[in-house]
Amino acid sequence: MPEMTKPRPKHLALHQIRLPLAGYASILHRVSGAGLFLMLPLLVWLLQLSLSPSQESAALFSAVMGNLLVKLILLGLLWAFLHHFCMGIRILLIDVHVGVEKQQAHNSAMAVMIISLALTLVFGLKLLGA
Amino acid sequence: MNRLVVGAHYGLMDWLAQRVTAIVMAVYTLIIFAAALGGATASREAWHSFMANGFIRYISFLFIVSLCYHAWVGVRDIWMDYLNSAALRVILHVLTLLALIGYAGWAVQIIWRL
Numbered sequence: 001m002p003e004m005t006k007p008r009p010k011h012l013a014l015h016q017i018r019l020p021l022a023g024y025a026s027i028l029h030r031v032s033g034a035g036l037f038l039m040l041p042l043l044v045w046l047l048q049l050s051l052s053p054s055q056e057s058a059a060l061f062s063a064v065m066g067n068l069l070v071k072l073i074l075l076g077l078l079w080a081f082l083h084h085f086c087m088g089i090r091i092l093l094i095d096v097h098v099g100v101e102k103q104q105a106h107n108s109a110m111a112v113m114i115i116s117l118a119l120t121l122v123f124g125l126k127l128l129g130a
Numbered sequence: 131m132n133r134l135v136v137g138a139h140y141g142l143m144d145w146l147a148q149r150v151t152a153i154v155m156a157v158y159t160l161i162i163f164a165a166a167l168g169g170a171t172a173s174r175e176a177w178h179s180f181m182a183n184g185f186i187r188y189i190s191f192l193f194i195v196s197l198c199y200h201a202w203v204g205v206r207d208i209w210m211d212y213l214n215s216a217a218l219r220v221i222l223h224v225l226t227l228l229a230l231i232g233y234a235g236w237a238v239q240i241i242w243r244l
Contacts (some may be wrong), residue, residue: 048240
């Protein structure tokens with residue numbers, strides 16, 4: 001049996017790894033999904049307040065939505081949702097063999113990044129302004 | 131018996147479920163977005179009557195169930211990828227599952243009593 005030349009187990013130096021753009025888009029898919037999961041109780045609570053017929057809920061909903069911290073969290077979740085949405089469509093397309101080539105895959109990852117950020121800006125202005 | 135117990139043939143099922151639930155959520159998102167453009171979120175009253183519609187309640191239910199199943203598969207994958215301790219993994223799997231089942235019940239009763 002030949003001597004192993006590389007030491008095992010291998011410990012990856014994360015800060016030295018250079019991912020292709022699609023790799024970053026993929027990691028962000030995971031990060032955005034995790035963020036949405038963690039903030040799910042907030043979103044369900046806001047849904048509840050938005051649909052409750054009571055006056056107190058209406059006032060509380062307005063107050064919560066007017067809070068700067070909540071607005072920043074919702075802005076982050078907006079990006080998370082949009083990135084997850086766009087990246088999800090990219091994944092579904094690749095599943096049916098659309099855009100599998102290296103250059104196409106790079107371009108679609110770029111498109112996901114740009115479109116999700118642009119839409120975050122558009123809807124974010126509405127969110128912060130309202 | 132000395133064998134490594136891995137896999138239970140749930141991989142393909144989860145892969146498929148992740149896609150199906152994603153499509154359900156994407157379509158629902160577009161419907162809600164179109165409704166918002168049509169004025170469904172213009173006032174509290176408009177929002178309430180929109181969400182109380184029978185068909186919307188039906189697809190909202192599908193959305194909630196899809197979201198929770200999708201989140202279960204996704205979050206479980208995160209625990210499986212990064213946690214080496216089987217005990218910690220089991221604990222977090224159970225907590226994730228319980229949290230999602232609770233959220234599903236909470237969200238469903240919000241739309242179902244409208």
